[in-house]
Amino acid sequence: MKLFNNQNVTNFFKLPCVADSVYQLSNAEDYLELYQNITNPIVIGEGSNLILPPKLNKQVIKLNYKNISHNNNLIEISGGVTWEELIDYTLYHELYGLENLTAIPGLVTAAPVQNIGAYGVQISDFIESVICWDLESKNFTTLNKDDCCFNYRQSIFQSNKSLIIHKVILRLNNFFEPNISYQSIQDYFSLNQVDHNDLTPKKLSDIIRNIRLTRLPDPKINPNVGSFFKNPIINETQLSDIKNIYPNTPCWIENNLYKISAGWLISKIKTDLTYRDVEIFEPNNLVLINRGCSYNQLMRLISEIKTKVKDNFDIVLAVEPEIIA
Ligand SMILES: Cc1cc2nc3c(=O)[nH]c(=O)nc-3n(C[C@H](O)[C@H](O)[C@H](O)COP(=O)(O)OP(=O)(O)OC[C@H]3O[C@@H](n4cnc5c(N)ncnc54)[C@H](O)[C@@H]3O)c2cc1C
Numbered sequence: 001m002k003l004f005n006n007q008n009v010t011n012f013f014k015l016p017c018v019a020d021s022v023y024q025l026s027n028a029e030d031y032l033e034l035y036q037n038i039t040n041p042i043v044i045g046e047g048s049n050l051i052l053p054p055k056l057n058k059q060v061i062k063l064n065y066k067n068i069s070h071n072n073n074l075i076e077i078s079g080g081v082t083w084e085e086l087i088d089y090t091l092y093h094e095l096y097g098l099e100n101l102t103a104i105p106g107l108v109t110a111a112p113v114q115n116i117g118a119y120g121v122q123i124s125d126f127i128e129s130v131i132c133w134d135l136e137s138k139n140f141t142t143l144n145k146d147d148c149c150f151n152y153r154q155s156i157f158q159s160n161k162s163l164i165i166h167k168v169i170l171r172l173n174n175f176f177e178p179n180i181s182y183q184s185i186q187d188y189f190s191l192n193q194v195d196h197n198d199l200t201p202k203k204l205s206d207i208i209r210n211i212r213l214t215r216l217p218d219p220k221i222n223p224n225v226g227s228f229f230k231n232p233i234i235n236e237t238q239l240s241d242i243k244n245i246y247p248n249t250p251c252w253i254e255n256n257l258y259k260i261s262a263g264w265l266i267s268k269i270k271t272d273l274t275y276r277d278v279e280i281f282e283p284n285n286l287v288l289i290n291r292g293c294s295y296n297q298l299m300r301l302i303s304e305i306k307t308k309v310k311d312n313f314d315i316v317l318a319v320e321p322e323i324i325a
Helices: 028-034 085-094 181-193 199-214 236-245 262-272 296-315
Strands: 001-010 017-024 039-041 055-063 066-071 074-079 126-132 139-144 161-172 251-254 259-260 278-280 287-288
Touching: 017 028, 028 161, 066 085, 066 126, 074 085, 085 199, 139 161, 161 251, 181 199, 236 259, 259 262, 262 296, 278 296, 287 296
Parallel strands: 017 055, 039 055
Antiparallel strands: 001 017, 066 074, 074 161, 126 139, 126 161, 251 259, 278 287
């Protein structure tokens, strides 16, 4: 294990951040050394779903080892393997199911935390188990899928911060059964005259990457953390109330839940916003781009957006990335 003090912590929103200390774990044995030192930990993967303060008074834990292997359709991924590396591995080894999750940034070990999902698929659909180091019991513990309490962009790992995800075990499909029901996939198929019969896992993965390019700015050029707000889940009555006023409100049913587009809600209030050093990405208003704002200025803008959406629609927006105070 390596320890660094007063370290810069990189993050996709490109807010300057210096951490008290950073512990880099080089292998699974290093967890044993952690308990002697850690009082206020935070695990950071690639920082693609985090908003960090200028001074991070926490002990940052980084997983500086990685491994990926499979036995039939069970695949084990540990440490710092990126989600993109996993997608490549599964396509190469003809393991199916993750195609719709192509091009999501971050590490595989961070993915269960917010139960990453896109285009009608989420990681919880494939979780067999998650092996964690428990900072409380100072032992490895195995959580099966039910133990993880997965929900829409939710899991137990958001509330239980003593669990460090060391390894993720996924059960993938041995056969290709594409999930192409999402409207934007269907639109892409019609526009580009894609023949359903010619579809391969690689083609579907490339299509998802192409769709995402039009919806999300490249974080390397335009600092962002993807969707800044969750699409609110509303009940049937709320939905019909809004539809009475705005008949074309983008909304849909997913996993038996009524969802309304947070991006659309923001598009309706954005001209009233006063703060301008954060850009609201025009093709997809769910994405905020840092144009030189500070942490405090971003907090003010978030609060302004939430207040205006609440006042106009009586809907409480929830922020998707984790904001660290
Ligand atoms: C351009 C862009 C597009 C995106 N698109 C999507 C999308 O389509 N769908 C989606 O769901 N998300 C999306 N995201 C969000 C992001 O990619 C995911 O949340 C990703 O899983 C975060 O991985 P990370 O390694 O960057 O984690 P970080 O941002 O470093 O951490 C995220 C959270 O996980 C915790 N954490 C990290 N590693 C561990 C660990 N080993 N054990 C315990 N806790 C841990 C952190 O403490 C933090 O709370 C997008 C982000 C960007 C920038």
